[in-house]
Amino acid sequence: MAIAGLYRRLLPSPPAIEFASSEGKQLFTEAIQSGTMENFYRLISNFQTQSEMTYCGLASLSMVLNALAIDPGRKWKGPWRWFDESMLDYCEPLEEVRARGISFRKLVGLAQCAGAEVQAFRTNQSSIRDFRKYVLRCSTSDDCHLISSYYRGALKQTGAGHYSPIGGYHAGKDMALILDVARFKYPPHWVPLTLLWDAMDRVVDGTTGQRRGFMLISRPHKEPGLLCTLA
Amino acid sequence: MAIAGLYRRLLPSPPAIEFASSEGKQLFTEAIQSGTMENFYRLISNFQTQSEMTYCGLASLSMVLNALAIDPGRKWKGPWRWFDESMLDYCEPLEEVRARGISFRKLVGLAQCAGAEVQAFRTNQSSIRDFRKYVLRCSTSDDCHLISSYYRGALKQTGAGHYSPIGGYHAGKDMALILDVARFKYPPHWVPLTLLWDAMDRVVDGTTGQRRGFMLISRPHKEPGLLCTLA
Secondary structure, three states: OOOOOEOOOOOOOOOOEEOOOHHHHHHHHHHHHOOOOOOHHHHHOOOOOOOOOOOHHHHHHHHHHHHOOOOOOOEEEOOEEOOOHHHOOOOOOHHHHHHHOOOHHHHHHHHHHOOOEEEEEEHHHOOHHHHHHHHHHHHOOOOEEEEEEEEHHHHOOOOOEEEEEEEEEEOOOOEEEEOOOOOOOOOOEEEEHHHHHHHHOOEEEOOOOEEOEEEEEEOOOOOOOOOOOOO | OOOOOEOOOOOOOOOOEEOOOHHHHHHHHHHHHOOOOOOHHHHHOOOOOOOOOOOHHHHHHHHHHHHOOOOOOOEEEOOEEOOOHHHOOOOOOHHHHHHHOOOHHHHHHHHHHOOOEEEEEEHHHOOHHHHHHHHHHHHOOOOEEEEEEEEHHHHOOOOOEEEEEEEEEEOOOOEEEEOOOOOOOOOOEEEEHHHHHHHHOOEEEOOOOEEOEEEEEEOOOOOOOOOOOOO
16 A cells, blocks of 8 residues: 655755765865854754744744744743744734745744844845855854745745745855755755745745845844734 | 743753854864764754653654654655654653653664664663764764663753763764754753763663663664554
8 A cells, every 4th residue: 555645855956965965065064164154053953844834934933043042032831931933923823824824024023023133135125146145144153044035946846935044155166055944855955056046036926026035134132032912 | 020931051061062162063073074973964954852841752763763764654744754753652642751751662662663773772781882882883874873861960961861862973082962852951062972871871760770771773674664553
C-alpha cells in the first residue's frame, strides 16, 4: 500500500545549493572566514519549522525575535517567556493567518509591535544594490536579521509566495543562505543573490502592482516589550 | 508592574561556552577544520525547541529522525510526512509524557519503532573512553547522531534530568556541543566531554541504581518506516 502524502521535495539544484552538501559546506566555511556569517550563530540557534502551511511569516519572525533576544513580555509555556508562532497573535487573529497567511505590511506591524526596529523595503522602492548592502550589513553582525518575501517559482521550487530569514552571505560568490522555514519540504540552501532579488521582484497584488521585498529587523534602542495591545 | 515568568537563564560559563560567543565560534571553526562537525549540518538544520516542559526526549529524537531523513510513514500537517514531538505518540500516550517525561528505555524504543537503528549505553555499561569514541564517530559523519541523557546540576545548570543531541566535537579541547532543546532557557553550548560524562554518570533510579547514558541513532539498513503499532 502506498503511503499517503509527501516526504520532502527534491531541492532544485541548480539554482540552489544545499547547505549540508559538500559544496554548501565549502561555501559556508569560506563565508565564515570572510566574516559574513556573523548573524548565522544566533539565528540558526533559533531555527524552527513553520507549524502550519501558512505560517512561514510567523515562523520567520519568531526565529528572528528569539535570535535578537527580544522578550515577548508574556508567558509562552510553563514560566517561560519566549516567541513562538502562537505568540504572534496580537495584530491579526491566528485563524485569519491560518486561512490566508500574512501580508508583508502586517508582518512588519507584528515585528514593530513585538518591540523590534524594522526597516521594510518593497523591491520597487529599493534596488539590488541596496539589498546586497543590507544583506552584507546583517551578515557581518548579529544585531540585525533579514526576512525575505519571495516567489518560490523563481527558484524553480514548488509553491508560491514564501517568507524565510537569510542566514548568511558569501560575498565572493554573491550567494545568500536561505533558512527555509518549510523544513518538511526543503533543507536550508544557498541561492544566487541576483536570483533571490528576482524572486522578490514579483507583483504580489495585481490591483496595486505592489511587489514583494525584504525587511531588516533589529533590537530597538528603547526597552523592548509588547507595545501594542491585542487587536 | 513586574512581568510574570522568566526570560531565559544565564548560562553558567564556565563550565559551558556559548556557541554564539567569540570563544564558541572559535571552537566551532577549529572543529570544522578538524572534520569533527560533519554531523552538525543536518542536525542544526532540524534544531527545534521542546514544545512542552517534559518533551526534551521527544524533541531530541524528532530532530535526529529528521536529520537522518527517516520517513515517519504518516502525515504530520497538510500533505507532509515529518517528525515532530506530536508524531512520537506510538509507545506511550503523549499525556503520560507530558506528565512525567520519558524514560531512557522508552525513548530508545520510540527511536527503534520509528525505524532507526539504536545503540544505547548506560554509563555503568560503558566508559568515558567509549563515549569519546562514539562522539568522535558521529561527529565525523552525518549518518549517526548521539542523544545524551544527563543531569543538568553537574553543569551548574538549573533543572534535573535532561535530554539533548550532541551537535559536534572539538577533539583538541575535548569539548562537545550540546544543542539544548530547551532553547527558551539556554542557548547551544560547548562543554568539556569529561564533565558531560560526569553529568550522565548519575543514578536515575535509586531502587535499581540505574544510571543515565547516551544513545547512537542511525539510519537502518532495512527500509525505514513505522514498525510498531500504537501501544
